[in-house]
Amino acid sequence: MICYIVTETMEKYREMQPHGLKLDLEKLSGDRCLVLHYSEVTRQFIGELEPWALCHSGGSTPHDEYDVLEREDYRWLIRESGIPQIGFCGGHQLIARMFGGEVEPMREIRDGDPDLSPDYYPGAFKEWGVWAVSIVEDDPLFEGLTSPIRVWEMHRSEIKSLPEGFRLLASTDDCRVQAMVHREMPLYGTQFHPEKRQDGYPDGHRLVENFFRIARGRRPA
Numbered sequence: 001m002i003c004y005i006v007t008e009t010m011e012k013y014r015e016m017q018p019h020g021l022k023l024d025l026e027k028l029s030g031d032r033c034l035v036l037h038y039s040e041v042t043r044q045f046i047g048e049l050e051p052w053a054l055c056h057s058g059g060s061t062p063h064d065e066y067d068v069l070e071r072e073d074y075r076w077l078i079r080e081s082g083i084p085q086i087g088f089c090g091g092h093q094l095i096a097r098m099f100g101g102e103v104e105p106m107r108e109i110r111d112g113d114p115d116l117s118p119d120y121y122p123g124a125f126k127e128w129g130v131w132a133v134s135i136v137e138d139d140p141l142f143e144g145l146t147s148p149i150r151v152w153e154m155h156r157s158e159i160k161s162l163p164e165g166f167r168l169l170a171s172t173d174d175c176r177v178q179a180m181v182h183r184e185m186p187l188y189g190t191q192f193h194p195e196k197r198q199d200g201y202p203d204g205h206r207l208v209e210n211f212f213r214i215a216r217g218r219r220p221a
Contacts, residue, residue: 002026002212003034003051005041007094008059009066013037024197028205029053029212042073046081053084053215056091058154058193060120063094063103084186084215086208089155092189096177099163106158106174120156125174127153130201133170133178133192141169141181141188143210149203151192158191186218 004025006013018035025033034049054077063069078085078098087095093103107125109115116128135147142149149170159177162168170179170190178191188211194204 001032001034001049001051002029002053002055003036003049004055004057005036005038005091006057006059007038007063007068007091008057009061010037010039012059012061020197021195024195024205025055025208028208038068038071038074041071041077043076046077046083051083053212054086055195056085056087056094058089058091060090062157063090063097068094069097078187082185084211084218086188086190086211088190088193088195092180092191093157093159095187095189096159096163096166096180099165101163101166102160103157104160105156117154124156126156127172127175127192128155129153130198131172131192133172135170137167137169139167139169139181140214141179141207141210143213144206145203149207150201151190151194151204151207152196152198152201153192155191159189186214 022033022035068074075098078095097103105124109123109125113125117126130150131153132148132150135142158175162177165183166180167183168177168180172178175191181188194207196204198204
């Protein structure tokens with residue numbers, strides 16, 4: 001079993017309809033996917049489920065506005081459980097926060113910059129839509145892919161400082177930490193959304209398949 005953990009407020013979690021994403025993750029992993037809210041995560045529950053891979057969702061609510069950063073069992077899950085994990089967008093930023101990384105808005109829009117999502121934080125620079133992301137260090141996560149990869153972006157904030165213990169894997173001109181991996185643990189993060197299905201742009205799903213292949217290799221016998 002794998003788990004997709006929604007790192008959003010309970011209100012927004014109840015509004016979500018992740019059925020299509022659940023099916024995609026099941027196809028990409030070759031196993032069942034259980035969708036959870038972060039508040040359901042406890043050491044005991046994870047121990048009973050025994051997932052071999054975890055995905056942490058993105059979200060539109062800043063993490064400081066609810067209690068996800070304060071939950072010790074969630075901190076344990078990310079920092080100590082040893083389960084292979086990947087965070088998408090906000091989940092990527094959450095992993096960084098758990099290891100002391102700083103997350104802030106990228107910058108304000110400059111003269112000549114388009115506002116690609118004017119209803120979302122007007123005036124803030126955003127990477128939005130299909131974006132070219134440069135691979136800066138080889139990793140099994142990128143097997144079968146060539147730089148730049150083209151993936152879906154939906155964010156205004158970024159990790160300002162790479163957390164201690166992580167390697168930088170991918171960047172764009174405006175967002176340095178587009179992908180990272182822990183030096184010792186199978187713990188990945190992507191600022192972009194590789195889980196999002198995009199007709200004509202298969203790089204994201206190939207990357208997620210690669211993550212699940214890496215995770216299977218770390219699966220206990």
